[in-house]
Structures are given as C-alpha cells and as structure tokens.
Amino acid sequence: MxxxxxxxxxxxxxxxxxxxxxxxxxxxxxxxxxxxxxxxxxxxxxxxxxxxxxxxxxxxxxxxxxxxxxxxxxxxxxxxxxxxxxxxxxxxxxxxxxxxxxxxxxxxxxxxxxxxxxxxxxxxxxxxxxxxxxxxxxxxxxxxxxxxxxxxxxxxxxxxxxxxxxxxxxxxxxxxxxxxxxxxxxxxxxxxxxxxxxxxxxxxxxxxxxxxxxxxxxxxxxxxxxxxxxxxxxxxxxxxxxxxxxxxxxxxxxxxxxxxxxxxxxxxxxxxxIPGFRKLLKIAGTLEILQQKLWELQPRSGLASLIEIELKEENFDSNKIYELDQLVDNFKVEGYEIVKHRATFENKISGSGELYEEKQQLEDIKPLDVFQKLVDRQEEDEDTRQELLSAFNEILEEVHQSKQV
CATH class of the missing domain: 3.60.21.10 (Metallo-dependent phosphatases)
Incomplete structure (x- = not known):
C-alpha cells in the first residue's frame, strides 16, 4: 500500500x-x-x-x-x-x-x-x-x-x-x-x-x-x-x-x-x-545596487516572481527613501512584482525623544521646536530646510484650526 x-x-x-x-x-x-x-x-x-x-x-x-x-x-x-x-x-x-x-x-x-x-x-x-x-x-x-x-x-x-x-x-x-x-x-x-x-x-x-x-x-x-x-x-x-x-x-x-x-x-x-511555481527574490544593497539588480532582471512567463527589497545605506537621507519609493513605483518588468520594500540606515537619525536632555519633557516643548531639531539633524541644504519648516507650519496650522471647529 x-x-x-x-x-x-x-x-x-x-x-x-x-x-x-x-x-x-x-x-x-x-x-x-x-x-x-x-x-x-x-x-x-x-x-x-x-x-x-x-x-x-x-x-x-x-x-x-x-x-x-x-x-x-x-x-x-x-x-x-x-x-x-x-x-x-x-x-x-x-x-x-x-x-x-x-x-x-x-x-x-x-x-x-x-x-x-x-x-x-x-x-x-x-x-x-x-x-x-x-x-x-x-x-x-x-x-x-x-x-x-x-x-x-x-x-x-x-x-x-x-x-x-x-x-x-x-x-x-x-x-x-x-x-x-x-x-x-x-x-x-x-x-x-x-x-x-x-x-x-x-x-x-x-x-x-x-x-x-x-x-x-x-x-x-x-x-x-x-x-x-x-x-x-x-x-x-x-x-x-x-x-x-x-x-x-x-x-x-x-x-x-x-x-x-x-x-x-x-x-x-x-x-x-514539488516543482517551483514562482520564485521569491530578496534584493538588498545601496540604491545603486538595487537599481542595477532590478535592471538585470529578464522578463519571464508563468506566475510572477515576488520581490522583497531592502535599501541599506550608511547615513540617513530622506531623499534616498523618496528615490526608493520612485524606483519601486516605476518598476515594470514582465513576470516580476515588488511586494515589499523598506530602508535601513546604519547611522539612524535619533527619535524625537532622544533629541533633548533627560530633564526636559517632550510634552513641555513646542512642536515646531521638536521638528526644528529633527530637521537640523538631517544633511539638507538651507532651501530644503526652509521648505520642510514651511510645510510643517502649514500642517500645524491646520491641526490648530480643526481643534477650534
């Protein structure tokens, strides 16, 4: 039997x-x-x-x-x-x-x-x-x-x-x-x-x-x-x-x-x-490496291969995150689909709770001051910093207005 x-x-x-x-x-x-x-x-x-x-x-x-x-x-x-x-x-x-x-x-x-x-x-x-x-x-x-x-x-x-x-x-x-x-x-x-x-x-x-x-x-x-x-x-x-x-x-x-x-x-x-019906691919590296590996993929038939992407960079850079999102959004190769992507940085930016001395309470500090310190930690030019602060001010104003309604 x-x-x-x-x-x-x-x-x-x-x-x-x-x-x-x-x-x-x-x-x-x-x-x-x-x-x-x-x-x-x-x-x-x-x-x-x-x-x-x-x-x-x-x-x-x-x-x-x-x-x-x-x-x-x-x-x-x-x-x-x-x-x-x-x-x-x-x-x-x-x-x-x-x-x-x-x-x-x-x-x-x-x-x-x-x-x-x-x-x-x-x-x-x-x-x-x-x-x-x-x-x-x-x-x-x-x-x-x-x-x-x-x-x-x-x-x-x-x-x-x-x-x-x-x-x-x-x-x-x-x-x-x-x-x-x-x-x-x-x-x-x-x-x-x-x-x-x-x-x-x-x-x-x-x-x-x-x-x-x-x-x-x-x-x-x-x-x-x-x-x-x-x-x-x-x-x-x-x-x-x-x-x-x-x-x-x-x-x-x-x-x-x-x-x-x-x-x-x-x-x-x-x-x-059991024969493999689709491939699962994991691609990791810098933005340049990710671009190269995705570019090398050849079109294939059958069930789409699913891809997980991890961006790995030494220093935090918000522009890199944006470029990663753009890379994923614009990716089109027959027989492949990116189902997850994330970014990791070796030197991570400090969280807002780590930007102040222990004697200071985060709730006692104005939101704009907190955001200002976060912006100061990023490697951005002055024009970009001002744009970020201006955008934050607009959001903050909308929040205040919604609370008054």
Missing amino acids: KILHTADWHIGKKLHKHGLHPDFDLFTDWLCDCIAENKVEVLLVSGDVFDLANPSSEARQQYFKALMKLKRLDCKIIITGGNHDSPTMLNAPQEVLRELDIHIIGGLPNEISDCIIPIKNKENQTELVIAALPYLRDADLRTASQGNAYEDRLEALRKGIQQTFLDAAEICKTQYPGVPAIAMGHLFAAGAETSKSERDIQIGNQAAFNALQFGDYFNYIALGHIHKPQRVNAATPTFYSGSPIPLSFSERSNRNRILLLNNETGWEPQNIE
Missing part, C-alpha cells in the same frame, strides 16, 4: 497582501498527477489546511475543489486540523465527507478512539491503521489539578502530548494487533528548524516536545507545523513533510516536497520534490 504525506497547505495565505491561491491550484493539479502516477491509496494531510481559523469564502471554495479533484482518484484522504485551523469549521462537513471516504479530524474528540482510522485492502482486510491526531490545544492536555505555574503548565503540556500518543498507540495495538500503524501529529518537536512564517505553539517553543517520547509502537509518524522539510530524531521514522509552497521569503530556499511511503518495502519515505 502506498501512502503520501503532506501538510501545511495554508489555503488562503497572503504574502505581503499578495494572494497565493494560484500557487495552491498548481500544486493540487500536480499532486493529482503524482497520486495517479504512483498509484497512491492513502493521502495524509497533517494540519494547517487553512491559513486562518475563519477562512474566506474563496479559500473554502478552493479547499472543496481540491478535495473533489483528489477524490476522483479513488484515494482515501485523511486530514487533521492544525493550530491555524478552527476545529469546528473543519468538522462541519465531516459526516458528508466521510461518505466520500474523506476523513476529517479537526480537533481532539472526546474519545481518542475516534481518531483511529483503519485502512482496508481490496480483500477487505485491515492492512494499515492511522492514528489521526490533530493539533493538541492546552484544553486538550491540561486539567485544573495540574496548577497554573508557568513550569507546571509546560510540563503538563509535554506529558499530555506524550500520553495522547501513547493512548493512541495502545488502542491501535489492542484493536488491530499486528497491523502496521502510522501516527499523524501537528506540533513542534525539539530540534526542528523553523521559519519566520511559523507561529510558536504550546506557550512558545519552550514547550517543544521531545520526539523520543512518541514511543516505539508506530511504524511512521507524519508531522505537520514546521514548513521546512526535515527528519526528526525519534525511535521510529518521523518526518515533517513541510509546506508544498514557500509561505514567506525566509522559505524561498526550501526544497518543497511530499513524502511517499510503501509499507511493502519499509518505512523510510521517498522524497518527491
């Missing part, structure tokens, strides 16, 4: 307000081809189906379209909720989808046995069992008797995670003796490498779970939550499949993949690399 492990779809994700829905559509089309080509019988999605707990109608529509595409392949689908998902929202169509052989476990049910899903072969024999454990929230893991002290809470969370996996293993062992078992999980395992787009879970990473505590019963543990594909040090093969598409610029170098298992040949998964 062939099993495919993926996770962290984050449907509805926006990267600097730029929607990634075309990327996900291309991924699901590719995934369908991959499942058909490899004759996959079970698809596991280990949490974070959506990027938001209350996804948009467009994101929900994309989700159901993806499920229908996958279902046409006669593949059993098992989906668990992640920390980004709403258990109630995911579970709402649970009964209807189950009739289509699509199993959804949005949150930890009252009976953990409801997470245990047997997989039957063509002879109607149970060939594999899946412990589909979703993201485990504080309320799932702690009791009032365990105290509220910070360290007590962390320890309770770790023990709660461990006990949940041990309980699931015991049910698999008792109800399906001798049948291989896979556990799904959505959590942060100690030692895993994260990216900026990932949110800490269980009171931050200080509650990171030691994967050695998963036990040794399961043949494979299919994890989600960490977007970078990686193996975790555990008693049995334990892997993060990673997200199928880059979800932040910090993930632009990730080699996104899915993991393919064949229980007839063992439990070491085969990496299948």
Whole structure:
C-alpha cells in the first residue's frame, strides 16, 4: 500500500497582501498527477489546511475543489486540523465527507478512539491503521489539578502530548494487533528548524516536545507545523513533510516536497520534490545596487516572481527613501512584482525623544521646536530646510484650526 504525506497547505495565505491561491491550484493539479502516477491509496494531510481559523469564502471554495479533484482518484484522504485551523469549521462537513471516504479530524474528540482510522485492502482486510491526531490545544492536555505555574503548565503540556500518543498507540495495538500503524501529529518537536512564517505553539517553543517520547509502537509518524522539510530524531521514522509552497521569503530556499511511503518495502519515505511555481527574490544593497539588480532582471512567463527589497545605506537621507519609493513605483518588468520594500540606515537619525536632555519633557516643548531639531539633524541644504519648516507650519496650522471647529 502506498501512502503520501503532506501538510501545511495554508489555503488562503497572503504574502505581503499578495494572494497565493494560484500557487495552491498548481500544486493540487500536480499532486493529482503524482497520486495517479504512483498509484497512491492513502493521502495524509497533517494540519494547517487553512491559513486562518475563519477562512474566506474563496479559500473554502478552493479547499472543496481540491478535495473533489483528489477524490476522483479513488484515494482515501485523511486530514487533521492544525493550530491555524478552527476545529469546528473543519468538522462541519465531516459526516458528508466521510461518505466520500474523506476523513476529517479537526480537533481532539472526546474519545481518542475516534481518531483511529483503519485502512482496508481490496480483500477487505485491515492492512494499515492511522492514528489521526490533530493539533493538541492546552484544553486538550491540561486539567485544573495540574496548577497554573508557568513550569507546571509546560510540563503538563509535554506529558499530555506524550500520553495522547501513547493512548493512541495502545488502542491501535489492542484493536488491530499486528497491523502496521502510522501516527499523524501537528506540533513542534525539539530540534526542528523553523521559519519566520511559523507561529510558536504550546506557550512558545519552550514547550517543544521531545520526539523520543512518541514511543516505539508506530511504524511512521507524519508531522505537520514546521514548513521546512526535515527528519526528526525519534525511535521510529518521523518526518515533517513541510509546506508544498514557500509561505514567506525566509522559505524561498526550501526544497518543497511530499513524502511517499510503501509499507511493502519499509518505512523510510521517498522524497518527491514539488516543482517551483514562482520564485521569491530578496534584493538588498545601496540604491545603486538595487537599481542595477532590478535592471538585470529578464522578463519571464508563468506566475510572477515576488520581490522583497531592502535599501541599506550608511547615513540617513530622506531623499534616498523618496528615490526608493520612485524606483519601486516605476518598476515594470514582465513576470516580476515588488511586494515589499523598506530602508535601513546604519547611522539612524535619533527619535524625537532622544533629541533633548533627560530633564526636559517632550510634552513641555513646542512642536515646531521638536521638528526644528529633527530637521537640523538631517544633511539638507538651507532651501530644503526652509521648505520642510514651511510645510510643517502649514500642517500645524491646520491641526490648530480643526481643534477650534
């Protein structure tokens, strides 16, 4: 039997307000081809189906379209909720989808046995069992008797995670003796490498779970939550499949993949690399360097490459900020889009609160005096200084007039 492990779809994700829905559509089309080509019988999605707990109608529509595409392949689908998902929202169509052989476990049910899903072969024999454990929230893991002290809470969370996996293993062992078992999980395992787009879970990473505590019963543990594909040090093969598409610029170098298992040949998964549907580019340097690098870009087809720009200069110069804005506004190369830009200066201008001695209170000083000192700190010619002061005076006068109305 062939099993495919993926996770962290984050449907509805926006990267600097730029929607990634075309990327996900291309991924699901590719995934369908991959499942058909490899004759996959079970698809596991280990949490974070959506990027938001209350996804948009467009994101929900994309989700159901993806499920229908996958279902046409006669593949059993098992989906668990992640920390980004709403258990109630995911579970709402649970009964209807189950009739289509699509199993959804949005949150930890009252009976953990409801997470245990047997997989039957063509002879109607149970060939594999899946412990589909979703993201485990504080309320799932702690009791009032365990105290509220910070360290007590962390320890309770770790023990709660461990006990949940041990309980699931015991049910698999008792109800399906001798049948291989896979556990799904959505959590942060100690030692895993994260990216900026990932949110800490269980009171931050200080509650990171030691994967050695998963036990040794399961043949494979299919994890989600960490977007970078990686193996975790555990008693049995334990892997993060990673997200199928880059979800932040910090993930632009990730080699996104899915993991393919064949229980007839063992439990070491085969990496299948996902093609890159668009590039994420990060360009940094002086204004001259930025201009040169943008000028060197060659037009391309397909999804637009997204660009993040950082201007780096030694001394603060408001003109440089203006020129950066102009550079971005006037940038037009087919197949590229600048989605974020910012400026950083090694020698930053002091904030208004730092311009006066400690004995002086900022509220006791006239606004024009504060602005005058800020202007004096900039390397501007006299004409520019006067223009700035004149403009500030106009704004100040408008403020005073609005207060009198």
